Amino acid sequence: MTKRLWIETVGCQMNVLDSELVVAALRRQGWEMARGAAEADAVFYNTCSVRQHAEDKIYSALGRVRFEKAKRPGLVVGVLGCMAQKDQELIRTRAPWVDLVVGPGQLHQVPALVADVLAGGGPRIEVSLERKGAARDVIARSFESYDPDRDPAMRPTPFQAFIRTQTGCDKFCAFCVVPHVRGPEQARAPDTIVAEATKLVAEGCREITLIGQTVNSYRWSDGGKTHRLSDLLLRLDGIDGLDRIKFVTNYPRDMTPDLIAAVRDLPKVCHYLHVPAQHGSDAVLARMKRGYTIGQYMEMLALVREELPHAAVTSDFIVGFCGETDAEFETTLDLVRSAGFKNSFIFKYSPRPGTKAFERLPDDVPEEVKRQRNQALLEAQADVSLAGNRRFIGTRQQVLVEGLSTREEKREAAAAAAGAAPADATPDDVVQLSGRTMCDRIVVFDAPRRLVGRLVDVDILDAAAWSLSGVVADGLADAVPLTSLGFTGETEPEVHSITLPRR
Numbered sequence: 085m086t087k088r089l090w091i092e093t094v095g096c097q098m099n100v101l102d103s104e105l106v107v108a109a110l111r112r113q114g115w116e117m118a119r120g121a122a123e124a125d126a127v128f129y130n131t132c133s134v135r136q137h138a139e140d141k142i143y144s145a146l147g148r149v150r151f152e153k154a155k156r157p158g159l160v161v162g163v164l165g166c167m168a169q170k171d172q173e174l175i176r177t178r179a180p181w182v183d184l185v186v187g188p189g190q191l192h193q194v195p196a197l198v199a200d201v202l203a204g205g206g207p208r209i210e211v212s213l214e215r216k217g218a219a220r221d222v223i224a225r226s227f228e229s230y231d232p233d234r235d236p237a238m239r240p241t242p243f244q245a246f247i248r249t250q251t252g253c254d255k256f257c258a259f260c261v262v263p264h265v266r267g268p269e270q271a272r273a274p275d276t277i278v279a280e281a282t283k284l285v286a287e288g289c290r291e292i293t294l295i296g297q298t299v300n301s302y303r304w305s306d307g308g309k310t311h312r313l314s315d316l317l318l319r320l321d322g323i324d325g326l327d328r329i330k331f332v333t334n335y336p337r338d339m340t341p342d343l344i345a346a347v348r349d350l351p352k353v354c355h356y357l358h359v360p361a362q363h364g365s366d367a368v369l370a371r372m373k374r375g376y377t378i379g380q381y382m383e384m385l386a387l388v389r390e391e392l393p394h395a396a397v398t399s400d401f402i403v404g405f406c407g408e409t410d411a412e413f414e415t416t417l418d419l420v421r422s423a424g425f426k427n428s429f430i431f432k433y434s435p436r437p438g439t440k441a442f443e444r445l446p447d448d449v450p451e452e453v454k455r456q457r458n459q460a461l462l463e464a465q466a467d468v469s470l471a472g473n474r475r476f477i478g479t480r481q482q483v484l485v486e487g488l489s490t491r492e493e494k495r496e497a498a499a500a501a502a503g504a505a506p507a508d509a510t511p512d513d514v515v516q517l518s519g520r521t522m523c524d525r526i527v528v529f530d531a532p533r534r535l536v537g538r539l540v541d542v543d544i545l546d547a548a549a550w551s552l553s554g555v556v557a558d559g560l561a562d563a564v565p566l567t568s569l570g571f572t573g574e575t576e577p578e579v580h581s582i583t584l585p586r587r
């Protein structure tokens with residue numbers, strides 16, 4: 085009988101991609117997707133360890149699935165990804181009903197491990213080596229890059245895909261658990277990446293996003309030549325049928341002039357650069373071991389502004405890091421007010437076991453102060469984002485239509501819950517759609533459903549802090565006035581908690 089799988093994903097794009105690949109591998113072995121944990125033969129949680137909150141969510145989910153496991157002992161429960169690598173046996177100590185604990189460097193083993201558990205082989209823990217205690221290349225070999233054949237049905241949309249350029253990270257920022265759970269930085273060969281992109285485009289993909297923990301640190305040495313990210317972008321830009329290329333996340337010191345020039349000169353590369361500053365104070369950046377000063381960050385930003393005046397630059401910030409004073413926090417506020425970021429992802433510091441900050445620095449900023457600083461920074465960024473977005477009113481923007489807007493999704497979900505599932509929806513129904521510009525700005529507009537996956541020109545009529553709204557240019561697609569559906573502004577998508585597949 086066909087086995088059914090349910091997977092929940094928490095965390096970054098790396099995890100979204102890993103889930104796609106795990107699901108694809110199991111589907112090739114005959115598995116199908118379940119509609120929920122209650123009807124699945126295997127339930128997986130692909131986990132994140134970057135913040136305590138993400139881990140708490142998984143332990144809560146494991147508490148809930150325990151009842152399902154009690155009813156159906158044959159159910160396979162698996163914890164995959166970063167938390168599996170970090171907590172290892174602790175997961176089974178806290179949740180003994182978990183059958184599989186599989187780190188991000190061992191995901192290629194999942195199909196065999198599931199088969200083994202189903203055959204009565206008992207629980208399995210498969211993780212990579214710790215970062216201490218062995219030679220770097222030995223540790224690196226224990227983290228296998230997991231990039232098997234793709235499965236278009238498993239992506240959040242058929243026309244967008246992530247491609248991994250490298251795994252791991254060697255920067256060891258004091259607050260970050262990633263180098264410990266994702267292992268040493270290891271690049272994939274450029275030929276492999278280009279071949280994967282070419283195949284994805286042949287399957288209908290129009291936008292690819294290259295992902296790496298520090299994607300712009302990409303280096304691949306081959307026959308005396310070193311291939312950088314700029315070289316890779318040049319090759320990808322030449323793929324017929326591909327419309328857009330993005331890359332995340334960037335490390336400020338590796339935002340080199342050749343890369344900025346590549347973004348400027350290659351027509352398919354989006355003018356969107358996510359370059360986390362993390363803080364505005366040199367003293368805090370030093371405590372964070374980020375490896376640059378705020379002056380160096382601003383020099384990099386000045387070069388970006390000079391070469392790419394319309395680029396959207398975005399950042400991450402941590403508030404309440406160890407010892408952060410009011411004056412130090414003010415420097416971050418000043419940076420946000422002056423740097424013109426399109427948006428920022430703002431997080432309260434969360435100490436992570438295994439990191440230098442956890443071991444050596446007290447988590448001494450009270451939670452209430454962290455909360456206040458978080459709110460103040462969010463408000464400052466919202467003002468900057470709104471001002472930035474208003475500059476687009478009256479312009480025409482090319483938009484890749486990603487799907488229904490959040491408002492429309494909620495409307496359809498409510499209709500379905502009320503028993504009016506959109507079974508008779510047609511491609512010509514006018515609904516509120518959502519897409520992104522070349523500089524990653526969200527645009528909502530009313531248009532027929534059939535435009536999803538297409539590039540359309542949209543005249544921008546209004547702006548909110550996190551999105552723009554408009555009408556399809558030249559009356560294409562029977563665009564109707566926005567007032568028919570209302571517009572209050574999308575909320576910025578931030579924490580990724582995704583259940584695959586979405587369709």
Ligand code: SF4
Nearest residue numbers: 253255256257260262
């Ligand atoms: S660069 Fe720093 S913050 Fe980014 S993944 Fe590496 S250690 Fe973590």
